[in-house]
Structure formats: C-alpha cells, structure tokens
Ligand SMILES: Cc1ncc(C[n+]2csc(CCOP(=O)(O)OP(=O)(O)O)c2C)c(N)n1
C-alpha cells in the first residue's frame with residue numbers, strides 16, 4: 145500500500161521539523177519513502193509544503209493524489225484539498241477551525257498547540273503533532289521517542305518527550321494503514337548528500353564553493369564533517385575563486401571539488417577551459433534550478449544541459465553525467481574522481497533541485513564498491529629536470545607527478561597553449577598536436593560512458609526518453625501503463641556526454657513514436673541526441689514551470705500523445 | 707653567478723629589452739637561491755600579462771592560470787601541500803583590476819603565500835591601457851582625456867584590512883628588492899609586495915628615472931607595526947614614495963587557524979581509503 149501525505153504552511157512555522165521527524169519515524173518503521181519539498185525563496189511567510197509518500201513497497205517519485213493533508217494554515221487546505229482522494233483526511237490544529245471553515249474533505253481537528261502549552265513550550269507543537277500522527281497511524285511510540293533523541297538533547301529532549309506523549313494521548317481513533325514487512329535497515333538520504341558522501345568516499349580533501357541554492361547542501365554536509373574527516377571546506381569569495389582554488393589544489397595533487405547552481409556555474413566557465421587546457425582533473429557539480437539569471441531560486445528545472453555541453457570558450461574534452469537517484473549519486477561521484485584523474489579531464493555532475501531536496505529510502509552505500517584509482521606517476525626514472533608535464537605519449541595521456549614530491553623535477557602548467565614542458569608556444573605544429581592530444585580524450589571517454597537505464601516493454605511501441613531526475617517518475621509511469629496494456633518503455637540517461645547511443649538505437653527500432661520527457665522548454669536532450677545521431681523525436685513532453693512533473697501528469701500526457 | 711643558481715632557466719624571454727621584468731626575475735631567483743630553496747619546493751603562480759609570464763623563465767614548479775586569477779589556485783596549492791613555498795608574480799592589472807576581489811578576501815584569509823605585484827602602472831600586454839594604479843590625467847589610447855578614476859592604493863587597502871605583511875620596493879634597487887623579497891617569503895601569512903617596475907614601451911611617465919627620483923627608503927627606525935603611521939606612509943606619493951616594509955601584523959595564517967589540522971599530515975600526503983568515510987553514513991539510518 146502506498147500513502148501520500150502533505151505537510152503545508154508558511155516558512156518558519158515548523159513544517160520542516162515535522163517532516164524530518166515523521167520521515168525518520170516512518171523510515172525506522174520500515175516504510176519506503178520518497179519525499180520532496182516545494183519551498184518559496186523566503187525565510188518567513190509564503191506557502192511551503194513537503195510531500196511524503198510512504199509505502200510498503202519501494203517508491204521512486206512523488207504523486208499528486210493525496211491521502212492526508214497536515215495543514216499548518218488555512219492556505220494549505222485551500223491549495224491542496226482537491227488533490228485528496230474522496231476519503232482523504234485533513235489534520236489541523238483546533239485553532240484553525242474557524243479559519244478553515246467549510247472544507248471539501250473531512251477535517252480532524254487536534255489540540256496540538258494547546259498540548260504544547262500544557263507541556264510548557266509552545267514551540268514543541270510539531271512534536272505534539274508527531275505524537276498524534278504516530279497514534280493515528282498506529283506506529284511505534286518507542287521509535288518516535290528514539291528519533292527525538294537523535295535531534296534533541298538534555299532539557300530540550302525532555303520537553304519533546306513530554307510533547308510526543310501529549311500528542312499520542314489525544315483521544316481519537318486510529319486508521320489501519322498497511323504495515324510493511326521488517327526489512328534490512330535502509331538509509332534515508334537525498335542526492336546532494338549522496339554526492340557529498342560519494343566525494344568523501346573517493347577521498348575529496350578540499351571542497352571550495354560559494355553558497356547557492358540548491359547546491360549548498362553538498363557544502364553543508366561536507367562542512368559538518370570537515371573537523372572529523374580533517375578535510376578543508378572553504379567558502380570562496382565567489383564562484384570564480386571557488387573553481388580556481390579547486391583547480392590549484394588538484395594540480396598540487398589532492399582530490400578537490402567544487403559545486404554550484406546555474407548562476408555560479410556561469411561564472412565558472414572560463415576556468416572550465418583552464419582545467420581543460422592545463423589537463424587538471426576536476427569534478428564540478430551543478431545542481432540545476434530554473435534560470436536564466438536568478439530565475440526560480442528554490443525550484444527545479446533541467447535547463448543547463450545545452451549550456452554545459454560547450455560551456456567555456458574554445459574546445460575542451462569533458463564528461464557530463466546526471467544523477468538519477470540518491471543511490472547512484474554516491475557511486476557516480478566516487479567514479480567521477482577516478483575518471484577525472486585517469487584522463488586528466490573535467491567531469492561535470494548534474495543534479496537538480498528536485499533530487500537535491502528529495503529524501504529517498506535506499507540500501508546503505510557499499511563502501512567496498514568504491515575504488516580509488518589515482519593514476520599518478522611517482523616520478524621515478526627521470527633524469528634531473530627531465531620530466532615534462534605535457535609529454536606526448538603513445539596512449540595520449542601525459543604522466544602526472546605531484547609538484548614538490550620529486551626532487552629534481554618541476555611541474556609547469558599553463559593556460560596558454562604550451563609545449564610539452566608547459567612553456568608558452570606559438571608553434572602551429574605543437575598547437576595541432578596539443579589540441580589533438582586533449583580532444584582525443586573524448587574517444588577514450590566514449591568507452592567509459594554507460595548506456596541509459598531501460599524499463600518497460602521489451603519491444604515498445606512508444607519509447608519515452610528522459611534524463612536525470614525524471615527516472616523515478618518514468619519508471620513508475622511505465623509500470624502503470626504496461627499494467628494497463630500499453631506497449632511503452634523508457635530510457636533514462638545518466639551519462640550524457642559523450643553520448644552513449646547503443647540502447648537508444650536499439651529500442652527506437654521498435655517504437656512507432658519516440659517522446660522526449662524533459663523539464664525544460666527547448667528539449668535539450670532531444671537536441672543533443674539529434675546532434676549526435678541525426679535522429680529527431682516525434683513528440684515532446686516538456687515542463688518548465690519550476691515544478692517537477694508527477695506520476696499522474698506523465699501518464700496523462702503520454703496518453704494524450706500516443 | 708646564475709650558472710650555479712638552480713632557479714636559472716634557459717627559456718627565451720618574451721619581454722622587451724630594458725623591461726623591468728628582467729631585473730625582477732633576476733631578483734626572485736637570487737632571493738630563492740639565498741634562502742637555499744630547491745626548485746621542486748617552490749611553486750610560482752601567475753595570472754595573465756607580461757609580468758605573469760615569469761613562471762616560464764624560472765626553474766621551479768609553475769601554475770600560469772587565468773587573467774586576474776593568480777591567487778585562488780595558489781590558495782588551493784598551499785592547502786594541498788603547505789610544505790611548498792607558494793609565490794605569485796603578476797601584474798598590477800591582473801592583481802588589482804581583474805583579480806581585485808581575490809586580493810581583498812585573501813588579505814582577510816591570510817594564507818601563507820607571497821604575492822609580488824609587478825606594478826608598472828599600466829597594462830603592458832594589451833598595449834598601454836590604464837591600470838588601477840595609473841595616475842589621474844595619464845593619457846592613453848583609451849583614456850584619451852587622461853585617466854579620470856581615482857588611483858587604486860594597494861598599500862592603503864592592505865593596511866586597512868590588517869594585511870599581515872605589506873611592502874613596496876623598486877626593481878631598480880636590486881639589493882633592496884631582494885632583501886624585501888626574502889623577508890616576504892619568510893613571513894608566515896599573506897605578504898603583499900608592490901614592486902615598481904618601468905614599462906619602457908607603454909608608460910612614458912613612470913620611467914626608470916622617475917621611480918629612482920620619486921622613491922625613498924624608509925628610515926631604519928620606522929616601526930611597521932604602527933598601523934596609523936603605516937597608513938600615513940601609504941598616503942605619500944607626490945613628494946616621494948616610501949619603499950620598504952610598510953606594515954606588519956602578526957597573526958595565524960589560514961591553515962594555522964584551522965585547529966583540527968594541527969599535527970596532521972598535509973592533505974597531499976594522506977592515504978585515501980573509502981572506509982574512512984563510512985562513519986559519515988551513520989546519520990542517515
Ligand atoms: C578575462 C580576460 N580579460 C582580458 C584579458 C586581456 N588581458 C591580458 S593581460 C591584461 C592586462 C595586463 O596588465 P597587467 O596585469 O598590469 O600586466 P602587464 O602586462 O602590465 O605586466 C589584459 C587586459 C585576458 N587575457 N583575459
């Protein structure tokens with residue numbers, strides 16, 4: 145069974161606290177969770193909501209149909225009540241009775257504010273609410289108390305313990321919701337945290353960035369662990385500094401990374417070329433939000449792909465990959481460091497606000513699956529001064545030694561076109577050889593990229609194609625449609641550039657109709673595929689209102705066009 | 707003498723005959739040699755400009771990055787490997803114009819990096835436009851009516867931000883310059899050294915002779931720890947420009963300030979192991 149609950153209110157009211165606590169309780173009660181956030185770009189006021197989908201079976205995306213509404217204000221009821229099923233229920237504080245007035249669905253009023261006052265701290269009303277929900281859903285109160293212990297300490301914890309009891313003891317019926325089978329413990333994590341943890345597993349030692357929503361949580365996670373991990377997270381003066389610092393650190397032999405969102409990425413573009421021409425390994429994360437300029441700071445879009453394909457003047461090799469869920473965020477980021485060092489190239493990891501803020505229950509990461517492959521040269525076997533940073537070699541990759549580690553050898557890197565030593569050159573011959581050396585990395589990367597994931601009918605009459613964060617919704621939509629007898633399949637791209645083509649070429653042979661599903665206006669993946677293969681899509685499902693397409697919408701729009 | 711200097715390098719220089727950069731290059735090689743550094747222990751960073759070509763003409767590690775961006779890579783290098791002596795050689799346009807934001811914030815950050823600004827008061831490489839330190843009224847091909855903007859005062863700016871080491875010298879006085887260079891390199895923290903250098907082609911006002919006549923050495927009893935006195939010195943220009951160590955402020959460098967890094971091997975010397983990060987997953991259960 146699959147339940148969908150929405151908590152809504154204005155910023156600063158505590159919906160985030162209740163959401164976090166409730167998700168943790170549900171996770172520990174073995175439910176599968178997919179939750180996402182819809183926040184306005186403000187600290188107080190406005191209308192924000194969290195949707196928590198929890199189920200006895202794995203869930204991969206959010207839905208629009210709701211079963212429960214937790215309303216912190218009357219706007220939440222007005223905005224969302226019509227998404228409730230016929231017997232959906234609204235929970236609200238008693239105080240709101242008058243302001244809510246006539247509702248379209250059943251409302252259960254709970255004395256949560258009063259309960260908080262009774263335990264002596266009006267602020268803990270969210271915990272009273274949590275207690276009430278635990279009772280209503282017949283969840284384990286002990287687990288609830290334990291969860292509080294994770295977030296609070298000392299006297300604050302004590303008040304919260306009283307508060308959860310207060311809520312739990314509110315006299316009311318409980319619903320029978322399906323109980324999941326006990327299963328191996330999962331982790332509840334979002335894709336930005338997955339990226340950060342993957343970077344740590346890969347040995348990132350320096351992360352330089354400038355705050356920008358929705359990328360900041362990568363920096364937050366790394367910073368909150370920097371003392372223990374003994375790594376350096378530095379808030380740079382701007383994104384230009386951030387990326388140039390990371391490049392310097394990588395040149396000097398450590399694994400470094402930077403992350404940002406579109407606006408910051410725009411500022412970094414000149415330095416992308418610097419990484420390219422100096423052949424400095426570099427991992428950059430761009431967590432997309434709707435642009436241009438400041439756009440929609442807290443909302444979602446997939447509109448940076450076209451830009452990132454060629455961002456930076458001149459020509460450089462690069463690998464571009466996009467995150468499809470929190471699980472692959474970890475492994476993909478760790479792998480990005482290996483590829484960056486193996487080929488001395490730029491690897492760009494794309495993510496977006498939807499996945500950056502979506503918590504998912506997934507299997508714990510397997511750290512044994514992470515390998516660290518540095519591909520450094522230890523500098524042995526050179527005569528004094530013989531080492532050349534940009535030596536032409538048979539395999540096209542110059543040996544990379546770490547400056548300062550080898551007596552008698554120096555390392556010179558240069559943003560000008562340079563000779564094998566790294567010295568400035570104007571030679572046409574050297575120029576041609578250097579460009580070929582750098583650009584030939586693209587064909588090496590072609591062998592590394594992974595084909596998109598495929599789900600659905602073996603020989604689909606309709607082929608959906610998406611990338612990144614739409615993976616979950618495409619997977620569930622295809623399952624539903626297949627169930628209804630529709631012959632449909634979906635390819636979800638992760639590695640985007642160099643573009644893997646095999647799976648697409650194979651599946652499109654069966655399809656009468658190919659449809660690209662993207663969160664942008666111009667169909668950027670379709671354009672890339674057309675550019676690389678000459679093949680155009682028959683239809684497009686595009687969305688660029690800053691809100692992630694949900695399950696019902698994908699299904700409806702697919703039915704419209706087939 | 708250069709024959710023994712390990713920093714000497716054969717690369718042909720792309721600087722004009724008579725350019726101040728030649729003397730500056732000789733100075734830094736001599737300073738590093740006198741400090742008994744080995745080439746592999748030193749990294750010379752730069753941005754883009756005539757001055758910024760210096761890493762190509764010295765036998766040391768080098769990172770010749772983007773215009774205006776000499777400091778951020780240097781910071782990254784120092785964080786990775788504090789055992790390296792990290793110095794920057796870049797122009798006044800690169801350091802004070804395009805890279806102004808990095809200058810301000812790295813004075814605040816105070817990494818143990820030495821920044822030598824080749825201040826020829828002009829954009830040399832791009833053929834003679836005004837730089838931030840070009841004086842008002844100076845006519846160029848772009849500033850046809852003479853520079854209108856107030857000149858940038860790097861010394862005053864650095865003092866106002868409590869920069870840990872602020873000095874000025876003139877490449878025409880080699881002994882003075884080498885002495886200051888050595889002191890700046892040995893200083894623990896961010897050291898800003900503005901070095902006057904004539905541009906023989908594009909700056910016909912601030913010539914070798916002009917600098918010689920318009921600079922004077924600070925007295926031996928000058929106290930560089932007196933901030934107000936230092937600020938007063940930074941204002942002197944028309945009646946003679948003081949050279950020497952103008953301001954010093956003892957404080958922990960960027961990495962010294964990070965408590966948990968104390969007694970740890972430098973980042974570049976660590977063994978990486980994915981398992982080390984495993985405990986950071988705990989919070990997600
Ligand atoms: C982003 C960018 N903008 C502009 C330039 C062109 N440019 C190169 S050097 C320079 C100014 C150099 O002046 P300065 O730093 O004083 O060095 P000098 O040549 O005088 O030693 C400019 C404008 C560039 N290379 N990159």
Ligand SMILES: [Mg+2]
Nearest residue numbers: 797798828830
């Ligand atoms: Mg200049």
